[in-house]
Amino acid sequence: MKSIYTKLVFIFISVIILSLVFTFFIASKYFIKNIIAEVQEDLNEVGENFISIYQINDGNNQVETTLNMLSKNYSLTIYDGSYKVIIKNNAPKKFAVKKKNIESVLSGHHFPISKSSDKHPYIVGIPFERNGENYALFVQPNFERGFFKMHRILFSSLLTTLIIGSITFLFVAKLLVKPIKALTEATNEIAKGNYDVRVAVNRKDEIGFLSTHFNVMTEKLGKLEEMRSEFVSNVSHEIQSPLTSIKGFAKVLKNRELVNGKREHYISIIEEETERLSILSERLLKLASLDSDQHPFEPTMYHLDEQIRKVIVTLEPHWERKKLQLILNLPQTKIVADRLLLEQVWINLLQNAFKYSNNGGIISVDIIDQPHECSVIIKDNGIGISKENIERIFERFFQADQSRHKHGTGLGLSIVQKIIEMHEAKIMVNSMIGEGTSFTVILPKS
Structure with a gap:
């Protein structure tokens, strides 16, 4: 499997190479054509100027001086009607002149004939006459100087940029991949149970x-x-x-x-x-x-007060056994909730209140009805819960009264809390040792 680092490097280099190829393609298609036209125009101008000097000077001093000056940038060659070279300078030639090209220029045609298809666009042939004889002047630039050095400079610059960019990207990619490797190693540790x-x-x-x-x-x-x-x-x-x-x-x-x-x-x-x-x-x-x-969570509208009364009646043996006194304040209240789930909440809370109340104790159950929510408060005056245990009473299997451990499972309040969360409601506990405990459940009405 290839790493992200390898993929990033491969993608980067591929994008750079494709970009360079595309750039050169565009340059050759649009930019270089304009350059060729300008170079040929320049070559024609140099050739015409030299021809004018050559035609009016019988001696060779002026011609030789001009040839030496032009040899720094241009290669000039004159052919006579028998295809022989009669004048040339010492500038290096890039392209060889074929006989058919010489013949075409001597017959009065300029070279190149087709700029778009000619294989040697950086060379021009100019026909002219001197003393009634036809001549052909071929001019081509010195490829060791001027504009033509730009190709190598441009290529070198692009290659240098590519190398520097690649090294920089390798470094950056390594920095990007390093934390991912750390995450991978950490994930492996988790898979081992650490x-x-x-x-x-x-x-x-x-x-x-x-x-x-x-x-x-x-x-x-x-x-x-x-x-x-x-x-x-x-x-x-x-x-x-x-x-x-x-x-x-x-x-x-x-x-x-x-x-x-x-x-x-x-x-x-x-x-x-x-x-x-x-x-x-x-x-x-x-x-x-x-x-x-x-x-299943199936909220319906029903009377909350009726539900709590029925639960209290069902649990009568529990509170009758201890002769507990129940004080109920249950005004008529409608809510939208899962009836069966909330019934489990009231059963568990009331059973706890009965269980941890002393004989003859008092249990109060109140409903406080408000426009958008209602509160159910179940309060006893039993043994109470210590402050350090209140935060843990909803933990599974935790029982605040360890002396009565055998009478409970420690799961009832965990179930209550889960059901309250499902209803997006709240449950709060207040308690003091020896004074009793109150549970307040705040339910949204819809």
């Missing part, structure tokens, strides 16, 4: 943004892994405890000499532990369903 890995964030671009969110993701994964391990440990402990009790008392019941009173007592313990296992499995399944985001 959630403590972090990547350095010293950039403010997209890669820096990605690195920051990668660290956030890693931190959350670490917390989830910690929660998962704790969850598995808690589930194992919660299941193992009642199973141990059931197994132990079942063995005791095999004793034929066991008196009936103890036998009934042990059977009731087994029933309680079995019920506890049933509640635990039911609540675990409930949480798993709610966490999956696939639990």
Whole structure:
């Protein structure tokens, strides 16, 4: 698999080469044509001037002087009617003059005839007469000087630019790929189960943004892994405890000499532990369903006050057992919510209030109806919750009252919180040791 670094380098070099080829193509098609025309015009002008000097001077001094001056930039050659060279300077020639070209110029045609198709555009042939004889003057530029050095300079400049640009790009590409490699290595560490890995964030671009969110993701994964391990440990402990009790008392019941009173007592313990296992499995399944985001959520409009009254009636054995006094303030209130899910919220909150209230305690349930939201306040005057435990009561398997651990699963408030989140509602807790606890659920009315 090719790395991003290799791909970036390949793409850069490909783009540069294609750009150069395209640029030269455009230059040759439009720009160089204009240059050829200007060069040929210049060559014709030089040739005409030399012809005029040659025609009016019988001696060779002026002609020789002019040839020497022109040899710095131009190569001049004159052919007579027999195709012999009668005058030339010492300037180097780039193109050889063919006999057919000489013959064409001697016959009165200028060379080149077709500027667009001629193979040697940087050469001109000019016909002229002197003393009744036909001559052909061929002029071509000195390719070692002037404009024609620009091709090499231009090519060298482009090549230098390409090399410098490539080296610079290689360096920049390496800087770009370096943090990606670090992210890749960090990802491999996460795949191995190391959630403590972090990547350095010293950039403010997209890669820096990605690195920051990668660290956030890693931190959350670490917390989830910690929660998962704790969850598995808690589930194992919660299941193992009642199973141990059931197994132990079942063995005791095999004793034929066991008196009936103890036998009934042990059977009731087994029933309680079995019920506890049933509640635990039911609540675990409930949480798993709610966490999956696939639990049906079907909000409908209904009377909240009627729902809470029915829940209280259903739980009558719980509060009658402790002779609790209930104070209800439930004005008629309509809301739009998932009826079955909220019913679970009231059941769990009221069961907690009953469970942790003293005999003969007071439970108050109030609905505060407002235009856009309503609040349900469930308050007891029971044992209360310490300040350090209030922040943890919604954690799974956490129980503030460790002395009553065997009577609960530590999942009820976790289920409540999940259902409240699904309704985009809020839940608040106020409590003091020995003075009781109040839960306030704030629900949007639509």
